[in-house]
Amino acid sequence: MANTRVMIVGAGIAGPVLAVFLKTRGYDPVIYERLPGPGQGGLGFTLQPNGIRVLSLIPELVEQIPGHSPDRTIHCSCLDGVEDILVNNDTSPVTMRERFGFPIIGVRRPEFQQLLIDTAEKHGIEIKWGHQAIEFEQSEDAVEVTFANGTKDIASFVVGCDGLHSNTRIALFGREKADFTGMVRVGGVSPTPPALQGSLALVNNYGDGRHMIAYPVAEDNYSWAITTRGAEAKEDWRTQDVEQQNEIRKGPLSAWGFGAGDLVKTGQKIVKYGLYDRPELESWFKGRIVLLGDAAHPTSPHLGQGANQAFEDVYHFMRLLRKYNPSADQPSTELLLRVFTDYQDLRLRRTSELVRGARRQGEIRVVEGVDALRRAYDELLSGPFTESEM
Secondary structure, three states, X not given: OOOOEEEEEOOXXXXXXXXXXXXXXXXXXXXXXXXXXXXXXXXXXXXXXXXXXXXXXXXXXXHHOOEEXXXXXXXXXXXXXXXXXXXXXXXXXXXXXXXXXXXXXXXXXXXXXXXXXXXXXXXXXXXXXXXXXXXXXXXXXXXXXXXXXXXXXXXXXXXEOOOOOOHXXXXXXXXXXXXXXXXXXXXXXXXXXXXXXXXXXXXXXXXXXXXXXXXXXXXXXXXEEEEEEOOOOOOXXXXXXXXXXXHHHHOHHHHOOOXXXXXXXXXXXXXXXEEEEOOOOOOOEEOOEEEOHHHOOOOOHHHOOHHHHHHHHHHHHHHHHHHHOOOOOOOOXXXXXXXHHHHHHHHHHHHHHHHHHHHHHHHHXXXXXXXXXXXXXXXXXXXXXXXXXX
C-alpha cells in the first residue's frame, strides 16, 4: 500500500522542515515552490532556543547550521550625541544552553534555506520548483491542486507553508488588505565593525525615530536592519540599485554610534521594504487544507520569532498528526478535522499574542523626539524582556 501523499506548498523555511518530519513518520511528502530555485533574497534572522529545540529532533541538522552565536546582547542609545549602554547581558552559547537548552544563532536566510533544502533532498523528498499553486479543489478524500503552468497534482491533504504572500491562504479565505504600518526597514550584511570585534554581540541600538538590530552571522560578518518611520515602500526584499545603496551608505545613518554607522557604510546587498499589518485569521484551515508558519500568522520582525514560531507549528502539528493517525494511514476528513482543530486551538492564541507583541515592540522602539524616546526606553526596560529578546 502506497504511503499517504502530502503536498506542501512552499520551500522556504517551514516547508522543508515539515517535509522531513512527515517523511520520517511514514508519509510521502512533496514540496511545490513558485520560485524557479532557492531564493537569494532576504537578509538574516536569529534562530532562538525554542526554534532550535525543534530542529534538534532532526539528527545532525543543528551541527550544520551556517551561522554564529552572539556572546552578549546589548541595548544601547544615542541621544543628544551621548552614547549609553542600557543593558548588557551574557547571551553566550554556554549561558543560553544553561538557561534554555540551546543557544541563539544568527543566520543568513539564503544559506540556512539551502541547508534545509539539502536536508530534505537527502531524505528523498522531491521539490518541484517553478510551480505556483493557484487553485485547490477538494473532494471527500483528496485535494487536487492546479498550478500556473497548467500542471495538476493530487494529495491526501495540503499544508500551506508559502509565507507572507501565501496563495494557499488567499485560496482559502480570499485576498486581504495589507495596511502599511508607517514604518520601513533598511538592511544589509556587513563586515564586523571594529567596535564589535573580539566579543560579538547582538545589538539593539536606539536613536531618535529609528532602531537598529544587528547580530553576527559569521565571525567576520553582521546582518543588520534599521526600522524608521517613512513613506510607504513596497513589501519586498529586492536589493536596491547601486545608486540607492550608495545614498544609504553616505546618508545620516552612517554617523550612528556603537558600530552602527560602520555597518551602514560597509553594507552589501542593501534592501529597503515597507512593514505591513494583516488581519488575524479566526481559522487556519478548510477541509483538507491547513496553513502553517507565516501563511497562518504573518508577523512584523521586532521579536525575531517568525521562523521560530513556524518550527513550533511544525512540532505541534506533527505531534497531533501522530496522536490521531499513528499508522500514517490515509486520513479521513473527520480525522483531519480533529488534527487541524487541536493544532489551531493550541497555536492560534500563542502566535496571536506574539504578533501583537511584535507590533507593540516596533511602536515602542521607533519614536521621534528625545522626550518621547526616553519614555519609550523606560517602558521597554521596565521589562521583563521576553525570552526571545534575552
